Structures are given as C-alpha cells and as structure tokens.
Amino acid sequence: MRRISFILYFILPAMCIMAGNFKPSRLRCEYLSNPICISERHPQFSWIVSSDDNEVWQSNYELLISDNLSSLRKGEGNMWNTGIVNSDESIQITYEGKPLKPFTRYYWKVRLRNQVGKWSDWSEIAWFETTMLDEADWKADWIGDGSQQFVRDEDFYKEDPMPLFRKEFSASNGIRSARLYVSGLGYYEAYMNGKKVGDHVLDPGWTAHRQQVLYSVYDVTSMVAKGRNVLAFMLGNGWYNPLPIRLFGTYNLRDVQQTGRPIVKAELRIEDKNGRVSRILTDATWKVSPGPIVRNNVYLGEKYDARLEVEGWNRVGTPRGTWRSAVKKQGPSGSMTPQMQPPVKIIERISPFSVWKTSSGTYMVDMGVNFAGVASIKVKGEKGRTISMRYGENIHPDSTLNWLTTTAGHIKSMWNMQGGPGAPKDAYQEDKYVLKGIGEEVYTPKFTFHGFRYVEVFNYPGTLSADDITGIRLSADLERTGFFECSDSLYNRLHEVTLRTFRSNVFSVQSDCPGREKMGYGGDMVATAESFIYNFDMAQFYRKTVKDFINDQSPAGGMPEIAPNTGIIINGIGDGSGPLGWQLAFPFVQKQLYDFYGDKRIIERCYDSFTKQVEFINSKTVDGLFHWDIGDHVALDTKDDAFAASCFYYEHVRIIAYFAEVLGRKDDAIRYEKLAEDIRQRIVKVHLLSGTGRYGNGTQGTQAFGLYYNLSEENKKAAFDWLVKEYERHDWHVATGIFSCKMAFDVFRTLGRNDLAGRLVSNIDYPGWGYMLEQGATTLWESWEYPENGSSQNHPMFGSTEEWFFRSLLGINSLSDAFKKIEIKPQPTNDLKWAKGSYSSIRGQISSDWSIEDGLMRLSVSIPANTSAIVYVPSLEGQMVETTSSLSRFLYWKDGYSVFEVPSGTYTFRVKPPSPHDP
Template structure:
C-alpha cells in the first residue's frame, strides 16, 4: 500500500472522542487516531498559536493513547494538531484544535455572582437573568486587536450563557451534576465571533438544577449542596501581541427575574413569555431597574475546579410524533413512538396570557397517561404566550422521561399542532451495532441502546423519569462492558469514577449511588454495588488497554477490597450486614424487590472473590508486587470460604437458583472441572424447569446466558433469549417497549402497570444482554485489552439465519457477520489496523493470527431449521438431582452441536 493511500479517519484527545480539544484540563493530553493502513511511521505536528511549529516522528505501531510528544501546555495555551503517514505530503488529518483551559485554581480571579444566596425550601424557585456590560475602548483595546475571546465558566446550579444576544454553546444543563462538595466542572467557550468593538454584554440564564433544587426520592431533598444559586464567569481576551486581558466584570453584574417563573428537574418548567426583557443580553438595553447580585468569594467554596473529562449534554435529535389525537377533556395526545429523555419544543400561536400545559409519561394505562410510576416527579411544563404571533419554546432547565405527551389548553385544532420531542443526553459517539434475522432481537438491541442514551445524561443514572435519576453503582457495574461496546462512554465514566472515589473517601465506603444523597436509602457497604469501584475501572482498562485509569482509581479500588476483607473478618466469607443481593428477582413481591431466592451473602462472597482477583491483576499490571501477593491471598481466602460455605463436593450450589449457579460458573469459583460440569447440567435444568423464562435479577441476568454458553448450553441460552412470555426480554418487546424496563413485569399482560411503587420503563441494567448478543450470537469479542487481539467465535442457534456485530473500538472498526444458507455457514470479518484475530468457527475449526483487513470463512453446520425448538417444561418444582438419580432418572444432556452436522468442514480465507 502506498503512502498516499493511508487516510487518517479521526484524531482525538484522551476521553474526548468526537469532541474538540478546547478547554482541556491536561497539560499533556494523550492522542489517538484511526487510519486506513499502517505506514512505516507517523508524523505529528502541533502548530502553536504563537506560530511555532513542532513536529515529531513516531513509530507506526503507536496510534492509541500516545503520550503528548511536545512541551506541556500551560493554562490558555493552544494550537492546531494534525497527523499523517510519514513523508506523505498530502495526507494530513483534519486539524484538531487543542487548547488548555484554566489548569490551576489560582488562574481564577473572579468570585461567584449570586442573584439568590438563599430561598425557601419546599417550593419551586424561579430562574434568573444575569448581565454584565463592558467596553473594548474603556479597556484600551484598539479595533482589530482581539485574536481570541474565551469565557471560562461554571455555576452553582445550571446555566446558559449568551454574549451580545448570541448563545455561547449548545450545551444543556451545564455544568452538569458532580459531587459538588468535591468537584465542580468548568467550561471553556470560544466567543471570539460574538465580540464587537465598543460595548459588549455577557448574559446568563441561571436556575437551581441539581445544586439546590429538589432531588432524590421519598420526598426529595432541597439545597443538598448549598443554599445559593450562583455563576462563576471569567472573560479573557487574547490580543494580537499575545497578551491576555481579563475583562473586569466583578462590579458590572446585575440581575433580574427571568420568564422562568418556577422550575425543577422533576417538576417541570413554567415560562411566561410576556416577562422576557427583550434585548436583555445586548448592548443598549436599559437595566436601571435590575438589582445588584451578592458576591460570594471563590475561596469560600473549596471544591476542585476541573475541566470536563467527556462530552457535554446536548440535544441530539428531534422526533416528530407518530400519532396525534384529540382525547376526552379537551387534551391532545402525542405519541412519539420512542421512550426518550428530553423535552418538547412547541410552535404555537395564542393570545397574550394564554397558558399551554405539557404533560409527560412513559406509558398509557387505562386510556390515560401512566403517571403513577413518576411518583413525585409531576413532569408538567407550562408556557404562557406573549401573543406575538408564532412563538417557539422549549424548556431550558428541566428534563423528562417520556414517550407520550398531552397538550392541555392548546389554542387550535389538531392541524395546528406543531410539536417535536427533543432527545437530550451526553453527546457520546456511537460505537456498537448489532443486527440479525430476528426482528425481536433487533428491537431488543435498539431498546438497550435507547435506555443507555436516556440514562447517560451527564452521569450514568438508573432512570430518567421519576423522582430518583441517581447514579446507582450496581446498575453501571453490570452494564459497563455493554456500555463501552455501544458508545464512547469513557469520558463520562472517568468523571463519575472521580466522584465515586471522593464520596467513598468521605463515607468510608462506596455509596449505593454516586453522587450520594441522604434521602432515606440505607447507607451501608453493599456487594455488587460497591464493587463498581473495582469493576468499572477494570472494564475501562479491558476496553482501552489503558492502565492510567487503574492508577487513578487504585486507592479507591484497594479501599473497597480492603474494607470487604475487614467486614469478612479476614476469613473471606462476607456473611454480615445489609445486602441487596439479586435485586429484582422476578419472583420477589412487588413491595419487596430485594426478597430474592438467591442467598445474598453468597452473592457478596462471590463478588469478594472477583474484585480481590481483579485487584491482584491490577497490582501486577502496575508493578506493585507486594500488593499483588496480598490481594491474591485475599482472593484465595474468599474463594476457599465460598467453596466451603456454598458449594457441595458434587458441584451443587447453595440456593440452587440460576443466579447462584451462574455466578459460580462465570466467576470461576469451582474447585474441579467435574464440579463445573455438574453445575452446568443443573443450570440447564433450572432454566428449563422455569420454561426458559427469566428467574434472575440485577446480578444474575447480565451473566445467565454467558454461563449457559460457557458450559455447553448454547441452545438453552437461545431458548432463554428468545422466550417471549413473561418474564423475558422479548415479552417487553411484544408489549411495545422501546427501552429496557426496570422490572420484568413493569407492565402486566393486561396493559396495567406493576402495582409496586418502584416501576420504571427505562432502566439499562437488564439490557446487559446486548453484550451477549455481540460476543456470542454475532461472535465479536476481544482477546486482549485495547482490542489488539480479537476473538471472533459466533455461536449460531435459535433459528437465526444471520447475525452481525460491529464495534468502532480504539483501533477502528471491527466486524463479525455470519449467515447460514442451508448447512453452509459463511463468516465475514473485518480486523482493524493494529489488531489480529483468532477465528473459531461453529464446527470447531480455528484460524489464528488473522491480520488486519477483510476476510471470509466457511464451514458446514446444521441448518437453521434444525435448531432445537424450546422444549416443554421438564421439571416443575421437581426433585433435586440426587433424588432423581435415586429414582433412576438420567442426567439432563448438555446442549451440543450434532456431530453429524459438523462434517465436511471447509475453511477459506479471502
């Protein structure tokens, strides 16, 4: 391949894939790029803003997380970065702007500006407007001298900024939600194009948001992080001689009530368009009746000021309703065909003072919006018309989870309805796709994708709709591997892990959700939830091959494992204290979702083994041999305790549930292969006894199909995956779900909503099955951290005639696509540059060290029509295995391919 054929497809900075490099918080950001081929070497060029050009030559194998090869950046320093194949004059990548934000707290020389240092709790607060005027001439800046203008900002609350009437960015709900006591994110905005000669105005919309608005459940909490709502804003100008002028705004601010008369993240937003001061953020506006704000010294707030580690929250797309109908009571109902996180945008004509109310819900129940699951999150927006003709409005500082909306008091007929649903979430690039011959599986996969989108609104939450929306650690612990397949979520998770470590250090253990709120939930160390401190960084490492996240989280990781070791008294057996166990076991009563059939302390001890093993591996990777030995000892003690307490010599597992057996299989807890074989037989029995319906909760569901596939039960895994009766994944699809539900029976077959007070139609945790669909059904998996080695081993079944998965990983796009035509099986793969693959065909044949490029393989397998149908229920509450053996019953056969269908193998590599 000639040098001219090497195309640089994308270049990005660490954790910022798909995002520019403006305002980064690292003086030496690491670089990654994807190319169409591997040249002899790479050239990386950085053209600094002062005109100095730096260039380096790097080895061809270095394309991922490359250390910054130039002098480190200081605050505000920047330039243009580009990459090409060495000596390829025409192949430069598109330039990437790289510019540091304010890297040190001492770079900030402004106070917080507050229009409301305190407000009564228990009632919704309004939004506020802030403005500050300044003049280039008064600063002694001659025309044409301003090269760049930057706004550095943050807020206690949520804000939208304007300069001379123009929005500063398209970010939503900035600066987002962090553990504000410890970390406050800042934004760097390029406002050069908005600055004019003479008088200029900086304006800000400001509201409570997460900082002091009501958040949490059981009534929620007010003023969690402080009583004030305040803006932090520093405006700097870079002149043509390189000098920097900080615009003195401290005494220039004034404030006024905004048209947002009340707003809450849960409650909704009320906006009176008649109250908008026209031109308020432009020069020449008369603000003599505006008030002076309160100045709050920055030093009174010790939280670290940090640049974002990932993309911002934005409006990602707009959906038109698929149905519009007039309903009883004069309302107009809209169905957008998809459950989303977001808000409505309306175009309306109405007389001045006319109020339109917007109601939201995920589902319909008994012909009405199903609002009971929202609990105290009333989710009603209201717009009061100005009477100025066609008016366009969308709420600014609230967000809802909904598929259905109803317009109350719409001033017109059905034909006049002009409403869109705006999808709002973190602007992560999509990286994973799945498709098959089964329409239900395809819809299921899209449901998982949508639930992830809807719950990655700045941090990984449990649900986007009710009075909760918290960063539950257990949910992301089980879902992280799937999340990293579907989206470039690294930046979001990296920032969230910083909050987890900070909260953990403060609480003495990992809280069950992060950021933590004292809103009535038990605050005790909990297995599978607290283990996120170890497992999420490990999964990030596995995906990226980057040990830096392990180094950054090392203290947090070790603190968790050490704590559990102490709670177990050094014995390895964690059998005391509060536990959630296999949360939401479908057999648990609606009012007691933690009443699982699986022993909670079995779950706790199994996770103790797993995270202690991960710590030993992490210590080894980081060269900490003393820690490695210590954590291997902890893992060995926990493993011995698990085997002694929960395993029989024959391989039976205490609780005798699919979750308990699957944990032992997937976490490698058996002492002998024979024990695992017998446990595998029992696992197939258990899922068959339940007619291949789901009988696992949050802990067991993400691993149940993997456990079946691992012990030879691939057909049983397909029976479970393709079951369409309640409880099952495809039951939800059959009931019209467009996202993953929290409960298997969130909606009952008669269309009524589960009677429990904890029911959401948008939780991603049980959607971890999408990882199985990628890795086992389509066969696309990694065999080494960072994707440098792939394992492509599709396992056809379930009557599927084709399936494919793609992942745009750290090295580029990898795909596995197979089809069955009669007994002929064809596998097409794409291996990205920098990786190799091992291929395992369904007939057992293998091909190793497959290089980068496109390849095709064939073999003979059973026809799709010969895949076993789901058998009838064999054991309905039947006897235990030993009792059946005494009665003369033979063992249940492990599913395996028919040897007669695996003959005449032919393998070809194109």
C-alpha cells in the first residue's frame, strides 16, 4: 500500500501588526522622478506601497495635483483631485484633471488606505514640469554657420571645423527659474558663462530625423547671473551629418537618413520672481565662429586642433577669433520631442592596467577591460605636434594593437572591403590632438565613442605613464534594478562581464556593438530584452526603441531590421522591411513594457502600427508560412531558416492576439487567435516529424524553438527528449544561436530541468560562455569562436544568461499584472550551494536568497507591499518545511516543491531533516 505523503510546517515566533510605517514612496511621473521634460497632456503616475509589516494592501488612494505649492500643502488639488478611489492600483494612473499648460510646474502627493481602513500620511510632495506641449510652443529658429554641404564623397573626409555659437544677454536680479531647451544636431555641448550645462554627453539621442528630433531640458537657474551673461554651443556631426562611408562596402547612411550640416535650436526661458518671462532664442542675431574640432565622426573618431581654440568663446566679453552672424536654417522635418530616455553620461573613469612602449616607439595602454567610451590624455609638448590615440579590443602576439574587430562596417584592406571614395582603407577608430604648446594640455574627445580595451598612442612627447591617460566609460545613465550573486565564481564572472557588455551598448539605442556598427538590431533585442530589464530600468529607453521602429515603418507596414533604419536589410520580406526575427522586436519590446511595467498605453498607441505590420507580413506568406530569414543567428549547427521564420510569424500573430485581448478588442482577438492557431497547425504539419518530436532539421536550435513556442503539446516530451539527445551529441556544449539560447533556458525552466541548463553554462571549453571567460573575455563576444580579426568582442546578443540567473536560479517571475502576483521558484543547479539577489520591480523590490546546507534548503524571500506571491520551496515529498509566519499558507507539494501562498512581507522557509521517529 502506498504511504500517503504529507508536509508539516511549523510557525516560528513572528509578529504581524499594522505599524505606522505604511506609506507611498518612490513617486514617479512617466517613470521619472521630478521630471522637467513632460510634454504628455495626460501623464501617468506611479508609486510604491511601502511597509515593514507583512500582509499590507492598498485598498484606496487619493491623489492631489496643484499648480502651486501652497494649495497642495493646504490639501487642495486645484488641477486634479481624484477623491477617494476604490482601487489597489499604484502604477500607470492617468491624469484626468484640468488641461495642463506648457512651461509650468505642477506639484502632487498621494495618500493610501490599507485593507483594515487605516490611512497613511500624505507622501512627500513630488512635482513635474511641462515643456512645449505643441510644436507651436517653439519660438526659436534652427541656426547654422551657413556653410554648404559637400557634394563629392571624398570631400567629407577633409578637415571641416565645427561651429561655435554664442549669444550675450542680460538678466535682472531675482530669477525664479531658468530652463534651457536645446537640440543640437548631430551632437552638441551647451555652456553658460564658460561652464558646461548639465552632464550629458553625445546629446541628443539618435532618431530618424525625418520623423523625430529629440531635445533636452536643463535647469540652469543657478548658472544665470545678474547682469551680462553668455549662452554658447559647440556642435558636432553625430548621426545627423555622417560620413558617406559604405559600411560593409555597400550601406551609406546618407542614402537612408535625413542629414544636414550641424545646426542648433534652443530657447532659454527665464522667469523672475514677479512671474515675468524673458526668452533668449536662437536666431540670426547669434554669432558663429569655426572651432577647434576639425574632424568628427561616430565611427572614425575626432581630430581636435588646440591651436584653433577661440579664447573666451563661451564667456562674457569680446572673444578672439572671427565671428559672423549665424544663418537661419531649415531643420529636419521630424517633430521636436523631449528626450525622455536616460541620457549618455560618464559612468566610470578607468585607470590603465598597464602601459608599455612598443618596439616601434609607440605606447600601448591596456585598460584591463573592454568597454565603450573614449580615452582622456594629458600631454605637454611643442606647438603643432599631433598625437594620435588608436583603439582596439585586442593585441597581436607581438603586443601591437589589433583593431580588426572594430573597423567601421568591416572596412579593412585585408578583406578588400572598401568604403567608397575618400574612405580610409582601414576604418579603425582613432582620435587626434594637435598641441597648442602651452603648459599641460588635456584632451578628451567630445563627439565620438569607441569600443576598446587597448589604446595605442602615437607621437607622444616624453614618457607616457598610467597617470597620463584615463579610460572614460560612457553609457546611458540607466538605474540599476537587479542584483545577483551565487556560490559559483564562473556565474559571478559571467554576470559581471555581461553587465559590462550591456552598458557598452546603450547609447540611446540598444546596439549590437560599440565599435564596428553601433546600430539597433531588432533581433538582438528579442534575444536579450528581458535580461536588460531584470538588471536596469529600461522603461523609457524601450519606449524610445518602440518609437524608433514606428518612425521607420514602411508605407506598406513592414518594420526595418535596424531602428533607426540604416538601410541594412538581410533576408527581409520586401518593401524595405527586415527579416521577421528582427521585425519581431517591435511587438516584443512592447510586450515587455506591458509585462514588466504595466504599460498599457504603449500598446494602445502602437496598436494601429502593429496591425498594419501584421497584415503586411500576412500578405507575404508562401503557402501560409515563410521560408527565409536570417534565422537563429550565429548558431553552430546548420540553421533551419524556414522553420525559424515561420515561428517568428506565429509569434507576431500570437502577440497581437494578446494585445487585442488586453485592449478589449474582442473581434480582433478572436480573429488573430484563429490565425495564430492556423499558423501553428501549418508549422506542425510541415516542420514536425510525426511521432519523433523532431522539429525542422532536429538541431538544438530547432528543438528549442518548437518547445519555446509550445507548437505541439502532445509531442512535448518527445521533442524535449530529442533536444537532450542533441546536447548529448555535442557533449553538453551549446550549438545554439542567439534566439535558441534564450529559448532553451526558458524550456529548461518551465520543464523543471534547470540542472541541464547549469551543465551548459558551466562548461569552460569551446564552445560556451565559460570558454569566453577562460580566454580572458571581459565582455561577451559576437560569436562562439574567438574573434581575432572579424567578429566583435563586445556584443550583448548572447546575454540571455542574465534572464536565466533571475528567472531560474533566483526564481523571480511575474505571474500577472507587472508583478502584482509574483512567483518565487528557485531551481538550483547540481553544484550550486547558494544564490541571492533582487529585482526592483515597478511595485517594489523582490528578493530571493537561498542556500543548501547538508542537503536541505533554506529560502528567504521579500515580497513588496500591495503584492502577493506563490513560493516554491525545493523539497522532497513528505519533508517538513518550517516557516517564519502563519501568513504562509501551504498549498500542495508537486514535482519537488512545497508550494506556499504568501502576502507581502519577508519570509524564511527551512526544510527540516526527517525525525528519527519517522517511519
């Protein structure tokens, strides 16, 4: 007779009382803290419900918004008073008050009532400022230096001094506020009275200028002085005035993007204490002069001639140099919108690991790690001497620089890849500085960025030491949301290396690499979006990404392979659209914004564009499926592109059916659900070998695809067995590409075989992540092979291990409504002794901390207030589980887990050894 199994759980001493610490915190408007850049007429608000107690829920809220602080302090919301709202929602609360005005600060606060009727104190007062709400609110002109654009391609490579602009103005005493609204194309730096405005670099972010131009808003109140002032700008080419270099010998950005000579548009808005407003606008009264930056390009680098510096150009007084009136220009056709995504900033200064002199007399600098940014150098020497800094990710065996993995678009003579008239034979990254010969000089490139670990310095006077050169690490200023650590040093190293790779590839687009291409490839986003989100707040960054795709959607509906579109199309489906796996980024990123952040607005606003895309894709099928794509990129096994393409087609339709359901569009939901089912059945009929579980050509990749998309429930076990056999055939090494790596991790997690995923990640020989680390990689490679002269050494697309760390090892997953209902289900691998980490969701921080001692599990979890969780404690059937709170409600034991339901709070579970009296 089979013994009936049971689980006992004991309650350790614990208290659950309603203390006075229940409050709203982390108030956000459009995901931002006290922003000054809101152009949305109906902004959305979010807060976190904070409490140190267990089992705390918000049952009501009251939100007040006022256009003056005194009214709000009196409890008056003269713009919006929600009244007492019967709701437990704390995210994406849409403004429904009086019409907002431009250039206005609004103050807001919120209070909450918990489930037992107790009100919190009012939150601290937060605020937001509106900027231009309509294009007509802009009064400034685009201005330039009046120079004509080059006609011949080869002329673009000549020296071309970038313009400096200045405007003197007077300000009275008693300034209440001063805001600078500015866009300088391609890049700019702003100065007020000789000091740089803000800490952004490489501003503004890259967009399709034909559709959209970003501007930034700065609080410059403290920078404006009583009396005379000067506002000044230095411009660079950026993405608005790129070189006509033929990337990969073919693709010229100037053929695709709206381009032009460097221009600037700005408004300085000053309000005095009496409410009077004065504006300083860019127009033809501004003065312009050529500056010391004589070459600059995002790929090839910058040349700065210090002899051409204009003394006093950005300060009050009469500057030296030749100044003339600026010229009003026709700007790009795109609408002006505020830059909401995190700006690029200096995030770290890196001291060299070593410096040595080469046999040829140059100096080689090893920064110790691969990263994105520039090098800053100190130098003292004679006037006119030119020093050069050439960048690369590697060195040759003779210790000379290897720049072959970072040449722009693979333009290099060894491959006979030519960049067109005037382009260098070898398009490496290089910055040059011409000395002015006055004391110690410091040069930091302004309008370029590179991917590198090594810097070779040419023609340096004297002896270069580690104190003379610094690595300037640049990245979008993303807020960290995830933390992970475990007992396996390889996993910890992989985590560190992957995050460095991620940070190297967020320069306003999620790029493939920071050296060779710098472009927003859609497929890479599909492979890694969740991995990025678990580690960083990507809400506004990915909102921009979605807009980038819409900006370049074709008239017929197709999406590009890359956004902003650069003209690169490989195995697209027609009308200038990209391959399906890369088009998939458009809906896939939207889905992550909804699933992680509850951002329903993004799918509402993009729904028409998405339906247009899906209908376009549907019109391009052959026999109801697709037969071409890039497929499972960089897989070692033979790819089955037809199978992958059809799966991507299926996923497009599945997602739009899901969105239609979310938005309440029932007819669309029914229609697209039926279409998705028809596609699934056709895929199974064509690509599944009946009775065997083999999908497509039966590789690791195709099996992962079939199982990830759950194409055949009845063949799931056979398909998984086939997948395992494929891994066994490769001696438990990966042969998967960027998509199926991610998919395989998900398959192992959902089927409860995370031990197999651990075997794959732990390998230190070729091919695999561990092999990269053993070869000294400090960022992830583009290929499984060691990239010596082709592939990039700083590529995020294999970074789906991060999703695995959080979803599988820590077990942190959302069950519904952007982590309103949470799952904690850690799946330890065979050799892992402990793991701990957290994810700061939009609703609060979720943590998972487990260890195994003497074969028994201890699991501690923290669940944010106003949420609940299902907690899976690894255990054997019949083992007793001890918990710290009576609020932990035991549900059942299944498949190696004791399953509990818990409200918000902190809990520890311990699996107890069997009693000696147990039968």
